[in-house]
Amino acid sequence: MTAGLVAELELSRGPLALAVHLAVAPGATVAVLGPNGAGKTTLLRALAGLVALDRGCVELDGAVLEQAPGGPWAPPEHRSVAMVFQDHALFPHLSALDNVAFGLRARGMGRRAARTRAAERLDRLGLADRADARPGQLSGGEAQRVALARALAVEPRLLLLDEPLAALDATTRLTTRRELARHLAGHGGARLLVTHDPLDAMALADHLVVLEAGRIVQEGSSAELAGRPRSAYVADLVGVNLFRGRADGDRVDVGGAGLVVSARASGDVLAVVHPRAVVLHRVRPDGSPRNVWRGPVEEIEPAGDRARVRVGGPRPMVAEVTAAAVADLGLVPGAEVWVAVKATEIDVYPA
Amino acid sequence: MTRRRPTAAALAAAIGVVGACGGAGTGGRAALDVFAAASLTEALTALAPSFEAVHPGVEVRFTFGSSSALARQVADGAPADVLATADEATMAPLIADGRVHDPAIVARNRLTIAVVPGNPLGVAGLADLARPGLTVVLCAPEAPCGRLARAALGAAGITVRPASSEENVKAVLSRVTLGEADAGVVYVTDLRAVGGRAEAVAIDAAVAADPALQAVYPMAEVAGADQATAARAFVAFSRSAAGQRSFGAAGFLPP
Amino acid sequence: MSHPERRRRASRLALVAGALAASFLALPLVGLLWRTPWSGLGHSLGQPGVAGALRLSLVTSLSATAVAVALGVPLAWVLARADLPGRRVIRALALVPLVLPPVVGGVALLLALGRRGLVGQWLDQWLGIRLPFTTTGAVVAQAFVALPFVVLPAEGAFGSADRRFEDAARTLGAGGWTVFRRVTLPLAWPALAAGAVLAWARALGEFGATITFAGSAPGRTTTVPVEVYLGLESGRFEDAVVLSLVLVAVSVTVLLVRRDSWLGPLRA
Numbered sequence: 001m002t003a004g005l006v007a008e009l010e011l012s013r014g015p016l017a018l019a020v021h022l023a024v025a026p027g028a029t030v031a032v033l034g035p036n037g038a039g040k041t042t043l044l045r046a047l048a049g050l051v052a053l054d055r056g057c058v059e060l061d062g063a064v065l066e067q068a069p070g071g072p073w074a075p076p077e078h079r080s081v082a083m084v085f086q087d088h089a090l091f092p093h094l095s096a097l098d099n100v101a102f103g104l105r106a107r108g109m110g111r112r113a114a115r116t117r118a119a120e121r122l123d124r125l126g127l128a129d130r131a132d133a134r135p136g137q138l139s140g141g142e143a144q145r146v147a148l149a150r151a152l153a154v155e156p157r158l159l160l161l162d163e164p165l166a167a168l169d170a171t172t173r174l175t176t177r178r179e180l181a182r183h184l185a186g187h188g189g190a191r192l193l194v195t196h197d198p199l200d201a202m203a204l205a206d207h208l209v210v211l212e213a214g215r216i217v218q219e220g221s222s223a224e225l226a227g228r229p230r231s232a233y234v235a236d237l238v239g240v241n242l243f244r245g246r247a248d249g250d251r252v253d254v255g256g257a258g259l260v261v262s263a264r265a266s267g268d269v270l271a272v273v274h275p276r277a278v279v280l281h282r283v284r285p286d287g288s289p290r291n292v293w294r295g296p297v298e299e300i301e302p303a304g305d306r307a308r309v310r311v312g313g314p315r316p317m318v319a320e321v322t323a324a325a326v327a328d329l330g331l332v333p334g335a336e337v338w339v340a341v342k343a344t345e346i347d348v349y350p351a
Numbered sequence: 352m353t354r355r356r357p358t359a360a361a362l363a364a365a366i367g368v369v370g371a372c373g374g375a376g377t378g379g380r381a382a383l384d385v386f387a388a389a390s391l392t393e394a395l396t397a398l399a400p401s402f403e404a405v406h407p408g409v410e411v412r413f414t415f416g417s418s419s420a421l422a423r424q425v426a427d428g429a430p431a432d433v434l435a436t437a438d439e440a441t442m443a444p445l446i447a448d449g450r451v452h453d454p455a456i457v458a459r460n461r462l463t464i465a466v467v468p469g470n471p472l473g474v475a476g477l478a479d480l481a482r483p484g485l486t487v488v489l490c491a492p493e494a495p496c497g498r499l500a501r502a503a504l505g506a507a508g509i510t511v512r513p514a515s516s517e518e519n520v521k522a523v524l525s526r527v528t529l530g531e532a533d534a535g536v537v538y539v540t541d542l543r544a545v546g547g548r549a550e551a552v553a554i555d556a557a558v559a560a561d562p563a564l565q566a567v568y569p570m571a572e573v574a575g576a577d578q579a580t581a582a583r584a585f586v587a588f589s590r591s592a593a594g595q596r597s598f599g600a601a602g603f604l605p606p
Numbered sequence: 607m608s609h610p611e612r613r614r615r616a617s618r619l620a621l622v623a624g625a626l627a628a629s630f631l632a633l634p635l636v637g638l639l640w641r642t643p644w645s646g647l648g649h650s651l652g653q654p655g656v657a658g659a660l661r662l663s664l665v666t667s668l669s670a671t672a673v674a675v676a677l678g679v680p681l682a683w684v685l686a687r688a689d690l691p692g693r694r695v696i697r698a699l700a701l702v703p704l705v706l707p708p709v710v711g712g713v714a715l716l717l718a719l720g721r722r723g724l725v726g727q728w729l730d731q732w733l734g735i736r737l738p739f740t741t742t743g744a745v746v747a748q749a750f751v752a753l754p755f756v757v758l759p760a761e762g763a764f765g766s767a768d769r770r771f772e773d774a775a776r777t778l779g780a781g782g783w784t785v786f787r788r789v790t791l792p793l794a795w796p797a798l799a800a801g802a803v804l805a806w807a808r809a810l811g812e813f814g815a816t817i818t819f820a821g822s823a824p825g826r827t828t829t830v831p832v833e834v835y836l837g838l839e840s841g842r843f844e845d846a847v848v849l850s851l852v853l854v855a856v857s858v859t860v861l862l863v864r865r866d867s868w869l870g871p872l873r874a
Contacts, residue, residue, distance in 0.1 A: 048777050076776035083777045089770045093792045102788070103778030154778055419839045444841075486739065491822070493840030514739035515821025518839065526821070530722035531738050 003061050004028070004190045005158050009046055010055040018042055018214040024158070024190040026061070031193045031205030035233055039214040040194040044160045047192065048083050049076035060190075061157050077106070080189075082156035086163045088147035090135035096122065096146045097131040103154035121149045125183065141172040148183060157189040164193070165200055177203055198222075198237045210234050228349055230270060239308075241273040241317045244351060252348060257314035260290040262343045268351040275308060277345035278319035281338040282329055289340035291315075297335045300326060311339055380410040383581045384430060386421040387413060388437035388495070389519045390460060391568065393544045395435070395589075398597035402588050409581045417519035418495050425573060426450055432576040433585050435568060437520075438495035442569045454571035457589040458603035460538040461559055462496075462503055462566075464552040465527045474534050474552050477504060480511045488523050488532040491516040495566060496523070500536040503564045507555065524549060538566060540602040565604065635854060642851050643844045650848035658825045659833035660852065666741060666829060667809040670748035674805045677749075678756030679798065683786075685757070686764035697761075704754040711750055712818025719746065719819075743820035744827045748812045752805035756798075763797035764790065807857050 004025040011018045018039040024030045034040050045051045047058060053068040060081070065074045082103070090099045100118035105111060122131050125145045135143055144164060151159060164180065165173050181204050184191055195201050201208050202222040209219040210233065218230040229235040235242030245254035247265040252258065259271055279285075285292065295313025307326050309319045317339060321329075329337065387395055392415045399411040414421065418436035425431050426445055434451050436442045437460075445451045466474050472485065480487050489511070490497030497516065504511055514532065517523045520541050526532035528548040542551045558564055570589055572582040588594045595605060643650065650656060678700075684690065685697050703711060719726040719737050729735040737743040767790060775785045791798075813831035820827040822836065830849050837846030 045773075048773075050773050050776070075781075076773070077779050077781045079777075081777060083774065085770060085774060089774045091771055091774075091789060093795075102775070102780070106775070106778055106780035106784055106788075150778065160777075417839065419841070423839065423841070486736075488821070491836060491839070493836065513823065515823050515827065517821065529716065529720065531716065531720050 005047070005058075005060050005192070007047060007058045008056040009043065009053055009058070011042065011046055011051070011053050013042055013051070016042060016214050018046070020211070020214070020216055022192075022209070022216075024192055026157070026190050027188060028207065029184055029191040029193055029205040030207045030209060031195055031201035032209050032211055033195060033198065033201050033234075033237065034211035035196070037213075038211045040196075040211055041162055043211070044083065044162050044192065044194055047158065048081050048160060049074060049079050080154075080157040081160060082151035082154050082158075083160040083162065084144075084147050084151045084164050087167045088135070088143040090138075090143055090147055090150070092135050095132050095134055096127065096138065099135070099146060100150045100153050103150060107154065118149075118153060121153050122146070125149050125179075139172075140168050141176045144168065144176060145179070148180065152183070152187060155189075159184075159187055159189055159191045161191070161193040163195055165195070165197070180204060210237075227272075228270075228347070229272065230351075235272070239275065239318075241275065241278070243271040243273075243315070245269060245271065247348060250343070252346075254315065257293070259315070259341075259346060260343045261346045261348050263348050265348050265350070269348050270351050272347045272349075273317065273341055273345060275318045275320035277341055278311075278317050279340045280309065280311070280319050280321060280325070280329055280331070281340060284338050285340050288342060290343045291341040291346075292338060294336055294338055297331050297333050297337055299333065300331060311337060313339070315339075317341075377410060380408055381578055381581060383409050383411050383432050383578045383585060385411060385413050385433040385435070385585065386425060386429070386431040387415055387433075387435040387570075388418040388421070388568065389415050389521045390437055390496070390538050390541055390566070391415070391435055391458075392521075393540065394458070394598045394601035394603060397600065398589065398594050401593055401597070402585060405588070405593075406581065406584060409578070409584075411585070417491075419493050420518070430577070431573050432578045432582040433570060434573055435570040436495065437566050437568060438498065439567055439569055440498070441495060442571060446571070449574055451571035451573050453583070453586070454569040455586055455590055456567055456606035457570045457586075457594070458568045458598045458606055459562075460540055460566035460568070460603055462499060462536055462554055462564065463539045463542055464554060465524055465535045465537045465542050465549045466533065466552055467527060467530060468547060468550045470550055470552065472533055476552065476555050477507050477509050477558065480504070480534060480536075481509050486514045486531070486533045487511055488515045488517055488526045488535045489513040490520055490523055490536075491518055494519060496520045496536070496538060499564060499566055503536070503554065503558050506561070506564065507558060543602045568603075568606075638847065638851055638854065641847055643847065646844055647848060650845050651852075653845055655824055655828070655833060656845055656849055659828055659830045659849065662741070662744075662825065662828065663810060663830040663853075666744045666748055667806055667812075669745045670752055670809040670812075671802055671806040673745065673749040674752040674756045674809070675798075675802055678753050678801070678805075679760050682757045682760030683764055686761045700757045701754050703751045708751060708812065708814030709818050710814075712747060712815035715747060715750060715815065715819040719743075738819060739821045739823060739827060741820075741826050744816050744829060747815040747819045748809035751812050751815055752809040755805040755808050756801045759797040759801035759804075760794065763794035767793055803860060807860070810853065810857065 005023060007022045009018060009020050016039050020043060032040050032043065042051065046053060049065065052073065053066055055068050057064065058066040064072060065079050066072065091102065094102065097115060097118050100121055101114040104114035104117055119131060122128055127142060127145055130138060130142055138146065165177055168176055177200060184204060193204055207219065208222055208225055210217050210231065212231060212233055218225060218234055225234055226238040229238055229240060229242055232242055243254040243259065245252045247267060247269040250261055250264055252261055252269060252271050254271065261271065293314055295311040297309060298312045299310040301308040302323065305323050306320055307323055309321060309331060311317055311319060319339065331337065385395065395413060403409060403411060418438065418441040421434065422436060422441045422445055425434050435457065442451065442454055446454060464474060489500045492498065492501060515526065517526065520537050523535040524537050524541050524545055527535045528545055542549055553559065570586050572579065572586060576582050681700060685693060716723060716738065718724045721727065721730050721736060721738065726737065737746055771789050771793065772785050775789045780788065811831055813835065816829060817832050822828050822832050830853050834846045834849045837849065
């Protein structure tokens with residue numbers, strides 16, 4: 001018997017064609033990242049049993065929840081799968097306490113016992129004094145914690161979280177994220193978290209999976225994703241420059257322009273350049289960099305005491321410079337600058 | 352404000368048009384509006400062409416219904432020229448108020464029992480109407496036929512609890528012909544009018560012959576009617592030999 | 607004319623139109639109050655026909671509402687959620703009593719459920735059940751005309767309900783019936799309650815279908831509207847006015863009370 005979740009899903013819904021192979025060990029958190037429309041929510045709904053598979057198999061702690069076509073299908077109420085929704089989806093006509101007790105009562109527990117258990121759970125999340133409040137009276141962060149308590153109350157073997165922090169403002173988000181990490185760690189089952197925020201993913205999950213257009217394009221630890229992104233989306237996510245091209249010796253042809261690299265490679269490759277390795281100059285620099293070209297400044301994005309500058313031209317790149325450098329170089333949109341990247345700073349790996 | 356005035360004027364014009372619609376008949380003839388009890392339907396409808404033949408400038412328009420309803424409408428000012436009710440009690444208040452004048456009896460009617468053709472339940476007379484389990488309908492107590500029916504039953508010492516009290520005699524007959532009721536007390540003329548769809552069971556002879564238990568139909572001219580002359584002529588025609596032929600053919604007794 | 611001025615003019619116009627509409631609605635009620643025989647009120651109410659009609663109307667209208675709710679809510683659910691092929695036809699059917707003149711409805715009921723009716727004949731022959739001229743028949747006629755008032759708002763509520771709450775309930779372990787009972791129904795409650803109240807008001811005022819299908823017999827089928835009509839017909843004008851006043855008073859009271867109590871559950 002394999003513990004945890006093992007799922008192979010194939011499912012078509014309108015323009016989306018989802019084909020995913022996923023495994024989550026008990027006690028582990030897997031984050032699913034991806035752009036809008038990638039199929040993240042559909043994936044969660046399929047695992048919860050709210051939408052049926054076209055083909056595939058879902059197994060949880062050895063029990064087959066679904067096998068399509070032709071096999072068994074367990075409805076959501078018979079799966080030990082609980083879900084925390086994006087904007088909590090707490091029952092508006094019940095108090096926080098009754099919301100948390102809902103799952104327990106639905107599974108047969110008596111009213112008083114269920115409410116006692118629910119009270120304990122709320123207490124554990126520091127919400128004992130909000131037990132009688134209606135969802136409409138709770139703040140965003142409180143509501144999300146109640147939603148978590150509601151899902152955890154039924155002690156599911158698989159916990160699904162659909163963008164749990166998306167509806168919160170920046171400060172609430174930080175605190176709630178920390179607490180969420182703590183409570184997830186205390187949960188014994190498998191956990192699958194969907195988010196579009198890489199910070200959430202890195203803070204809450206051990207393993208990241210990137211979903212694009214219904215397919216997994218990359219998975220691994222956050223370090224692996226950051227170091228070796230395999231798609232433009234991931235590159236954007238971690239904030240690095242990514243190029244796809246053909247390598248021949250120490251040159252990589254990326255759509256017309258070439259990059260000189262230090263490693264030797266051949267065939268289809270991906271090349272990554274960290275924005276900090278991109279140096280901007282007013283005049284053509286001389287010296288070691290073997291990748292030098294001119295380009296117009298397209299956009300300048302301040303970020304604290306640094307700035308991210310997007311430069312167009314034959315090889316569009318984002319450079320990260322200090323705010324002082326922006327002033328020194330006189331960088332304004334439209335201004336021409338010289339871009340230099342050392343060959344050693346370019347990481348090349350097979351596509 | 353300038354916007355409201357045209358609307359008010361348009362409204363006034365519309366009412367004026369509607370108001371003028373009442374009096375004119377077709378083909379340039381004057382319209383004589385006759386309100387009459389439902390039981391007079393066949394007789395008066397047959398009588399109208401003969402009347403119009405003698406009075407070519409007049410077109411007779413009928414409104415048939417329950418005497419009490421029509422009387423109330425006339426009392427409230429409905430534009431009738433002639434009113435004919437199924438008993439004198441209904442007409443009396445209007446005579447007293449001066450709403451109608453010069454009443455004259457134009458016909459009499461006898462009660463009978465209507466049953467489904469074939470008389471499957473073997474109803475033989477008034478006494479059978481008290482049979483438990485029999486669905487009997489009468490006219491409402493306020494309607495002339497209802498008053499008479501209850502008087503006849505009372506005179507015979509029979510207590511009947513009707514399943515329904517209908518608004519007029521035609522409605523009672525419908526219940527029987529539709530099969531909803533087993534028996535109903537109606538007038539002889541109404542039974543004749545539905546032909547084979549209902550069968551008559553004669554009321555006991557003593558009851559039938561009692562003039563107090565016969566319906567009396569007064570017809571009167573409505574005060575201030577548009578067609579006062581034609582109205583008088585109509586009442587006179589109804590009492591004439593020519594008019595009485597139509598009543599007799601329908602099954603009425605002479606006044 | 608400047609824009610703000612034009613807006614003010616338009617809203618003044620709306621006020622005038624609104625006032626006209628309000629007077630149009632209020633005038634008959636004022637007329638009723640004006641002709642009420644206040645001194646003879648007790649006497650009129652004490653008349654046996656009047657008290658009987660009031661009691662009968664209350665009993666039949668409440669029963670009819672219960673029937674309409676029992677039949678209408680499941681129908682609304684099916685219309686809103688089930689994937690049936692003939693849904694549009696069924697929805698049109700559910701709304702037929704709204705557009706049918708009540709007397710026509712009564713005639714249709716007679717032809718279907720009367721003693722010789724399509725179904726009625728079998729009810730009579732096999733089960734000895736007869737609906738015309740009975741109180742049950744009056745309830746049937748009232749339920750028939752009141753049904754759309756339940757189905758319409760209920761279907762709207764079920765159709766526009768946020769499915770996420772139902773999804774959440776299912777993932778927490780609630781089966782179909784539990785979800786309906788503990789989530790869907792409570793959330794649809796305001797609309798359902800409003801529908802039930804309207805249905806009750808409609809049943810209370812029902813005349814044409816009742817008198818055609820069930821006839822008129824005191825204490826059995828003579829409801830308040832029928833009694834009012836008979837009163838007018840037989841010159842018992844004061845009794846008719848008093849009964850009309852009672853009906854209006856009851857309806858207005860319920861409509862006024864309704865707004866607060868039925869919206870309770872969702873007002874956090």
